[in-house]
Amino acid sequence: MPIxxxxxxxxxxxxxxxxxxxxxxxxxxxxxxxxxxxxxxxRASIPALVFEPGAQSGRAQLRNEYRIDxxxxxxxxxxxxxxxxxxxxxxxxxxxxxxxxxFKNNPQxxxxxxxEMLATLLASLAGLPVPxxxxxxxxxxxxxxxxxxxxxxxxxxxxxESGLQxxxxxxxxxxxxxxxxxxxxxxxxxxxxxxxxxFAGILAFDKWTSNLDNRQAAFWRRMRQKKYTAxxxxxxxxxxxxxxxxPDSPLKGLFPENGAYSHVSKWESFEPWLSCIEEMPEKSIxxxxxxxxxxWYFSEWHAMEKLVQNLVARxxxxxxxxxxxxxxxRNPFPKWTTGV
Numbered sequence: 001m002p003i004x005x006x007x008x009x010x011x012x013x014x015x016x017x018x019x020x021x022x023x024x025x026x027x028x029x030x031x032x033x034x035x036x037x038x039x040x041x042x043r044a045s046i047p048a049l050v051f052e053p054g055a056q057s058g059r060a061q062l063r064n065e066y067r068i069d070x071x072x073x074x075x076x077x078x079x080x081x082x083x084x085x086x087x088x089x090x091x092x093x094x095x096x097x098x099x100x101x102x103f104k105n106n107p108q109x110x111x112x113x114x115x116e117m118l119a120t121l122l123a124s125l126a127g128l129p130v131p132x133x134x135x136x137x138x139x140x141x142x143x144x145x146x147x148x149x150x151x152x153x154x155x156x157x158x159x160x161e162s163g164l165q166x167x168x169x170x171x172x173x174x175x176x177x178x179x180x181x182x183x184x185x186x187x188x189x190x191x192x193x194x195x196x197x198x199f200a201g202i203l204a205f206d207k208w209t210s211n212l213d214n215r216q217a218a219f220w221r222r223m224r225q226k227k228y229t230a231x232x233x234x235x236x237x238x239x240x241x242x243x244x245x246x247p248d249s250p251l252k253g254l255f256p257e258n259g260a261y262s263h264v265s266k267w268e269s270f271e272p273w274l275s276c277i278e279e280m281p282e283k284s285i286x287x288x289x290x291x292x293x294x295x296w297y298f299s300e301w302h303a304m305e306k307l308v309q310n311l312v313a314r315x316x317x318x319x320x321x322x323x324x325x326x327x328x329x330r331n332p333f334p335k336w337t338t339g340v
Contacts, residue, residue, distance in 0.1 A: 068121060068287045073167070075101065075138040078146045079176070083183070086112060086236060087151055089160070090170065093136060098176050099167035101136050102236070103160045104296070105151055109242035113166040114296040114304075119209055119235035120168065121288040122311075126276040128201050129231050135293060136167035164293055171220045171231045179222040187259040193219065194227040199260040201273030202232050206253030207321035208277050208314055210246040213237035215255040244307050246314065250324040258332050265335040267319075274318060282312045 074094040082088040086106045093099050104110055116133075123130045140162040143149045150157040172179045190196060199215075206215060216234035221227060240247055255261075263269060289308050297304060326333050 068284075068291050070117070070121075070133055070135060070291050071095065072135040072137060072164075073097075073099070075099075075136050075142055075165075078142065078149060081148060084234065086234075089149065090176070091136065091138070091167070093134070093167070095134075097132075097173055098170040099134060099136055100131075100170060100233075101138065102166045103138075103151065104163065104165060105158065105161040107151060107153065108236060111242040111244070111297050112236035114292045115236050115238050115241070116166045116168070116234075117292045117296070118288055118307075119211075119238040121291060122209070122280070122285065123202070123205050123232065123235070125280060125284055125288065126201065126205060126273050128205060128273060129195060129198055129229070130235075131168040131171060131231060131233060134167040134169065136165045138162055138165055164295065166296070168233060171218045171229075171233075172222065179220055179225070181218055181220040182228075183216070183218060185219050185228065187257040189228075190257065190259040190262070192227050193230050195230055196260065197263055197269070198230060198232075198273070199255055200264050200270045203254070203261070203325070204270050204274045204277055204318050204322060206238070207248070207325070208318050209235075209238035209253075209311070210240055210248060211235070211238045211253035212240055212247070212249070213253070215253060217255070239307060244303055246310060248317075248321055248324075250321075250328040251330060254325070254330075254332075258330070261332045262335070264333045266337055270322070277318055278315050280315065282308075285311050 075091040076094055077092040079090040079092060079098065082090055082100055086102045086108050088100050088102045088106075091099055091101050102113055102116060104113060106112060120130050120133050138149075138160065143160050143162055149160045151160060170176050171181060185193070199217075202215060202217075205211075213234065213236070216232070217230045218233050219228040219230055221229065239245070267274070285308055289304055292304070294301070326336060
């Protein structure tokens with residue numbers, strides 16, 4: 001769904017990259033204003049790239065301002081607790097969509113929310129199938145009126161913290177009951193995934209962002225569909241979780257089953273995602289970072305700036321990191337052909 005009501009001109013990933021490379025460096029962005037990036041200098045005559053990340057289209061939208069637009073929505077109804085270490089919850093929100101919401105006082109770390117927002121936006125810009133994201137405001141009244149809205153610790157539980165939280169739109173819309181969703185498929189079932197080739201793209205992304213968790217995916221299909229679609233979720237441990245460092249390891253950030261990489265035989269198997277990462281403009285990475293609410297990373301501006309600089313510098317390392325995995329004891333690409 002487009003964020004705006006008025007019609008927009010769709011552009012391909014390649015056009016998006018070319019456009020942002022040509023954009024003037026004089027356009028300096030301001031901070032977060034209602035979940036949006038605005039130009040500090042309103043006189044700058046630069047067209048916008050308002051990007052709505054999504055598992056379906058993976059396309060940008062041209063607009064009359066230069067920003068990445070992330071909506072802010074209100075949590076309306078609590079549905080259920082989700083599985084996982086961050087103890088997320090499923091909500092129906094004011095825009096009519098359902099979101100998996102991670103709270104600021106989750107058991108992992110506050111910065112997990114910043115990682116989720118930034119990494120999901122970057123994966124979207126690379127054209128990968130990830131959920132739409134939003135800033136979800138959960139008010140104190142809803143938490144007080146819903147006993148299940150709590151965080152379970154070792155010996156006790158505490159209420160979920162109110163305020164702005166990270167939300168990832170549920171992969172089946174408009175209703176979670178319109179199909180089936182699994183967080184794991186055994187290897188013999190991977191042949192029923194319609195976009196299996198995108199696992200090569202998310203591998204390149206996880207190497208770029210130094211994801212230290214196993215690659216998580218939601219496999220979903222609507223009623224009467226025979227094949228599943230993979231949507232990549234849980235980016236919280238990119239950038240080495242709350243540490244925002246990049247301890248590269250050949251066997252980190254991988255999907256557990258080699259069958260997800262069964263089609264990989266050469267570098268072309270990683271396209272177009274690998275080229276989108278390598279050619280992603282610094283401006284686009286900066287815009288994605290500016291979209292993250294500062295309270296999700298303790299307003300540590302210098303740490304965020306350093307994170308962006310590292311991501312820019314690491315674009316040229318992705319092929320070497322993939323090569324390290326290819327040559328590992330796991331032997332993930334048995335069909336790989338020799339040569340340049």
